[in-house]
Amino acid sequence: MVERNVDVAELVARARAGEARAVGRLISLVESDSPVLRTVAAALVPHVGRAQVVGLTGPPGVGKSTSTSALVAALRAQHLRVGVLAVDPSSPFSGGALLGDRVRMQEHATDSGVFIRSMASRGHLGGLSAAVPQALRVLDAAGCDAVIIETVGVGQAEFEIASLADTTVLLLAPGLGDGIQAAKAGILEIADVLVVNKADRDGADQLARDLRHMQSLGGHSVEENAVAAAWRVPIRKTIATTGEGVAEVVAAISDHYAWLQGSAELATRRQRRAAVEIEAIALGHVRARLARVHDSAALAAAAADVVAGRTDPYSAADTILQAG
Amino acid sequence: MVERNVDVAELVARARAGEARAVGRLISLVESDSPVLRTVAAALVPHVGRAQVVGLTGPPGVGKSTSTSALVAALRAQHLRVGVLAVDPSSPFSGGALLGDRVRMQEHATDSGVFIRSMASRGHLGGLSAAVPQALRVLDAAGCDAVIIETVGVGQAEFEIASLADTTVLLLAPGLGDGIQAAKAGILEIADVLVVNKADRDGADQLARDLRHMQSLGGHSVEENAVAAAWRVPIRKTIATTGEGVAEVVAAISDHYAWLQGSAELATRRQRRAAVEIEAIALGHVRARLARVHDSAALAAAAADVVAGRTDPYSAADTILQAG
Numbered sequence: 001m002v003e004r005n006v007d008v009a010e011l012v013a014r015a016r017a018g019e020a021r022a023v024g025r026l027i028s029l030v031e032s033d034s035p036v037l038r039t040v041a042a043a044l045v046p047h048v049g050r051a052q053v054v055g056l057t058g059p060p061g062v063g064k065s066t067s068t069s070a071l072v073a074a075l076r077a078q079h080l081r082v083g084v085l086a087v088d089p090s091s092p093f094s095g096g097a098l099l100g101d102r103v104r105m106q107e108h109a110t111d112s113g114v115f116i117r118s119m120a121s122r123g124h125l126g127g128l129s130a131a132v133p134q135a136l137r138v139l140d141a142a143g144c145d146a147v148i149i150e151t152v153g154v155g156q157a158e159f160e161i162a163s164l165a166d167t168t169v170l171l172l173a174p175g176l177g178d179g180i181q182a183a184k185a186g187i188l189e190i191a192d193v194l195v196v197n198k199a200d201r202d203g204a205d206q207l208a209r210d211l212r213h214m215q216s217l218g219g220h221s222v223e224e225n226a227v228a229a230a231w232r233v234p235i236r237k238t239i240a241t242t243g244e245g246v247a248e249v250v251a252a253i254s255d256h257y258a259w260l261q262g263s264a265e266l267a268t269r270r271q272r273r274a275a276v277e278i279e280a281i282a283l284g285h286v287r288a289r290l291a292r293v294h295d296s297a298a299l300a301a302a303a304a305d306v307v308a309g310r311t312d313p314y315s316a317a318d319t320i321l322q323a324g
Numbered sequence: 325m326v327e328r329n330v331d332v333a334e335l336v337a338r339a340r341a342g343e344a345r346a347v348g349r350l351i352s353l354v355e356s357d358s359p360v361l362r363t364v365a366a367a368l369v370p371h372v373g374r375a376q377v378v379g380l381t382g383p384p385g386v387g388k389s390t391s392t393s394a395l396v397a398a399l400r401a402q403h404l405r406v407g408v409l410a411v412d413p414s415s416p417f418s419g420g421a422l423l424g425d426r427v428r429m430q431e432h433a434t435d436s437g438v439f440i441r442s443m444a445s446r447g448h449l450g451g452l453s454a455a456v457p458q459a460l461r462v463l464d465a466a467g468c469d470a471v472i473i474e475t476v477g478v479g480q481a482e483f484e485i486a487s488l489a490d491t492t493v494l495l496l497a498p499g500l501g502d503g504i505q506a507a508k509a510g511i512l513e514i515a516d517v518l519v520v521n522k523a524d525r526d527g528a529d530q531l532a533r534d535l536r537h538m539q540s541l542g543g544h545s546v547e548e549n550a551v552a553a554a555w556r557v558p559i560r561k562t563i564a565t566t567g568e569g570v571a572e573v574v575a576a577i578s579d580h581y582a583w584l585q586g587s588a589e590l591a592t593r594r595q596r597r598a599a600v601e602i603e604a605i606a607l608g609h610v611r612a613r614l615a616r617v618h619d620s621a622a623l624a625a626a627a628a629d630v631v632a633g634r635t636d637p638y639s640a641a642d643t644i645l646q647a648g
Contacts, residue, residue, distance in 0.1 A: 041636035049633055133637070267631070274627035274637065279618065281641035286610050294603065303598035307591070309373055312365035313457070313598065317605035 008039045015142040016047065018081070023115045023142045030134035031119070041134065047141035049270075051083070052257045055165030056150045057187075062173045063197045067240040067249075068150045074243075074250045075146055076113055083139030083147040084116045087132060087161065115139055130284060133164055133277045146253075162190040163276055166269055167256045169193045169249070172211070174203030188214065191233060193252045199237035199245060208235050231259050298323045332363045339466040340371065342405070347439050347466045354458035355443070365458065371465035373594075375407070376581045379489030380474045381511075386497045387521045390564040392474045397567065398574045399470055400437055407463030407471040408440045411456060411485065439463055454608060457488055457601045470577075486514040487600055490593055491580045493517045493573070496535070498527030512538065515557060517576045523561035523569060532559050555583050622647045 006029065014022035029040045056071070058064055068084060075082045117139075119132060132149070139147045151161045162168040170191035175198075188194075188211075196208045212235060234252045238245035260266035293299050302316035311319075330353065338346035353364045380395070382388055392408060399406045441463075443456060456473070463471045475485045486492040494515035499522075512518070512535075520532045536559060558576045562569035584590035617623055626640035635643075 038636075038638045041638045045633055045636050049631070270631045271624070271627050274630035274640075275623050277637045278623060278626050278630065278640045278644060279614070281637055282617065282644050283614055285641060285645060286614065290603070290607055290610065293606065299599050299602060300595070302602050303595050306598035306602065307373070307594045309369055312362075312369050313601045313605055314362045314365045316598075316602045317609060320602060320606050321609060 006036055008036065008043045012040075012043045012047070012141065015138070018112055018143065020112065020115055023083075023138060024117070026138045026142075027117055027131075027135045030138060031129075031131040037134070041137070044137050044141040047143075048137050049140065051136075051140040051144045052146045052253070053136060053140075053164060053166045054146055054148045054253055055161040055168040056148055056171065057161055057168065058171030058173075058195075058197075059176055061176055062171045063240045064150055064171055067171055067195070067197055067238065067246075068148055070238070070240045070243050070246040071148060071250060071253075072114055074246050076111060078250075079113075080145040081113050081143050082115070083142070083144040084114070085132065085135055085139070085147065085149045086116070086118045087120075087129075087149060087151040115142065115144065130280055133273070136164065159187075159190060164273055166260055166266065167192045167253050169195060169253065171195045171197050172207060173198040174201045174207045192231065192256050193249065194233055194235045195249055196235065196237045197240050200239050204237060208237060211235055229259075229263075231256065231263075231265075293320055296320075296323075330360055332360065332367045336364075336367045336371070336465060339462070342436055342467065344436065344439055347407075347462060348441070350462045350466075351441055351455075351459045354462060355453075355455040361458070365461070368461050368465040371467075372461050373464065375460075375464040375468045376470045376577070377460060377464075377488060377490045378470055378472045378577055379485040379492040380472055380495065381485055381492065382495030382497075382519075382521075383500055385500055386495045387564045388474055388495055391495055391519070391521055391562065391570075392472055394562070394564045394567050394570040395472060395574060395577075396438055398570050400435060402574075403437075404469040405437050405467050406439070407466070407468040408438070409456065409459055409463070409471065409473045410440070410442045411444075411453075411473060411475040439466065439468065454601075454604055457597070460488060483511075483514060488597055490584055490590065491516045491577050493519060493577065495519045495521050496531060497522040498525045498531045516555065516580050517573065518557055518559045519573055520559065520561045521564050524563050528561060532561060535559050553583075553587075555580065555589075617644055620644075620647075 006025075008029075011022050011026055011029075015026055026040055029036050054071075056064060056068055065086070068086070072082050072084060117135060119135060120129060136147055136149070149161050149164060168190050170187060170193070172194065173196065194211055196204050196211070198204060215233065215235075234255075236245055236249050236252055238249060240246065257266075260269070298320055302311070302320055305311045306313055306316050330349075332353075335346050335350055335353075339350055350364055353360050378395075380388060380392055389410070392410070396406050396408060441459060443459060444453060460471055460473070473485050473488060492514050494511060494517070496518065497520065518535055520528050520535070522528060539557065539559075558579075560569055560573045560576055562573060564570065581590075584593070622644055626635070626644055629635045630637055630640050
């Protein structure tokens with residue numbers, strides 16, 4: 001239910017003042033197909049670009065939502081405003097200000113410095129929902145210092161999340177057999193910070209050693225950069241349930257952001273992110289246009305011309321595209 | 325290897341005079357991505373619309389290529405010019421005037437009244453190759469009275485073939501367990517003529533009875549039509565290896581064409597076919613354009629504008645699409 005006569009400028013002002021309801025309304029608007037979406041996108045322009053976007057990914061069972069909650073707590077301890085987008089590839093549902101089933105998240109539910117939003121990940125085209133980058137922009141404009149996008153690491157989703165993030169944190173844990181798997185899938189290469197969670201469990205040290213060994217073999221730990229010193233991907237150990245080691249992860253994330261800002265890499269990543277986003281929107285427009293063509297009188301007329309031998313299908317397609 | 329300076333008008337004239345080499349060249353041209361493709365399409369316009377397009381489909385092992393060869397022989401006995409497009413979903417290869425591995429087809433290889441062409445079925449978009457309808461138009465323009473499109477009945481291909489055909493012949497055979505399966509897949513509903521091949525085998529009569537029973541249950545046998553009498557889908561039995569029953573199938577195909585011509589259905593089907601073809605071409609154009617956008621300077625500039633806070637992604641997408 002999206003009203004047409006919404007005062008977008010007022011909503012943006014209220015969101016920037018920290019009003020969670022306004023933030024939620026704006027995200028709902030960018031998730032909708034309403035024309036208001038464009039008004040919102042335009043209204044956000046002067047206010048975006050400040051937030052550090054942190055992608056948090058890793059295999060199921062690694063402790064992602066617990067880690068997200070611990071990260072939020074650590075960031076809040078620094079009086080930073082934090083946004084969380086929990087992207088769930090398995091859920092077709094979206095919306096809601098709170099993740100009811102995430103008990104650990106509830107401790108932040110009443111904190112006015114935290115905005116939490118659950119989103120269905122899949123757009124109708126199968127890729128990451130086009131609304132995710134827009135929701136990011138809303139949280140950015142709302143004055144968040146950091147926005148965490150959390151996703152279940154299944155298939156393509158973690159790569160898509162990484163493409164949206166300034167900093168990608170990959171969570172692993174002992175006993176999941178994911179260390180080697182992750183390396184195989186190329187996922188290690190997109191990580192800016194590696195975290196071994198459940199560090200109190202057997203195998204945690206071994207997993208950290210394995211990761212370090214893989215780094216030394218594959219050269220994954222070093223990103224060459226012409227301008228700045230290379231970034232060495234740090235490996236941190238945490239017990240997210242107790243908060244142990246989380247401050248060090250926050251520090252690593254912060255270090256990475258400082259490195260990004262001091263190098264050309266931040267501009268490169270954001271440029272790439274914007275290009276991906278623009279392309280996705282353009283593709284969506286074109287698909288919508290072709291869908292309209294499908295039942296159009298223009299197509300019927302062009303087909304009739306082809307059948308009657310007045311034109312060929314290629315010229316007819318040109319006519320259709322020009323008319324659309 | 326497609327020459328640029330090909331004399332399309334002369335090729336079309338030679339094809340219409342029955343020169344197999346010219347027909348083959350034209351099909352190669354429409355299979356290519358060369359700009360000559362459009363010249364060929366335009367040159368065919370005055371000469372198309374005469375051929376009856378017969379789609380022949382059915383499960384593997386049903387005797388399709390034998391049946392096609394028998395149909396060709398029966399049509400040739402009536403001194404009709406016949407084209408055959410053998411579409412093979414499993415083959416990425418295309419071209420050639422003869423199907424070397426199809427012994428039965430070789431009997432027609434030296435017959436100047438028969439054009440036989442093998443085509444890879446899959447276009448790069450996954451659907452039926454866009455070249456198939458163009459090759460149909462070449463054979464039509466070359467003066468074929470009938471063009472048979474034969475495909476292995478796997479998945480979507482048979483429905484796509486049916487969408488191109490005036491008359492769809494579905495081949496079944498006893499012992500393949502396909503009668504019921506076909507009905508389940510909805511394939512019976514696209515058949516205009518049903519053929520039980522291998523009629524000398526056990527179970528052929530039972531299969532024919534089952535099909536008749538399914539028709540009576542499902543009402544598949546009758547296509548309601550406001551203008552003309554309804555078409556009752558005939559069931560014919562053949563032994564393609566000996567030619568037994570094939571004349572009756574040819575008669576049924578001919579009856580169906582007469583029915584199509586006497587009703588609004590021929591115009592409806594050809595209109596639908598042309599619309600599908602135009603849409604596919606338009607979609608191809610748009611995809612090519614978006615692929616060009618992907619690496620364009622315009623996209624890079626638009627992304628830079630978004631990053632710098634000069635515009636929003638939606639406005640940037642508009643700019644890209646207008647520039648493209």
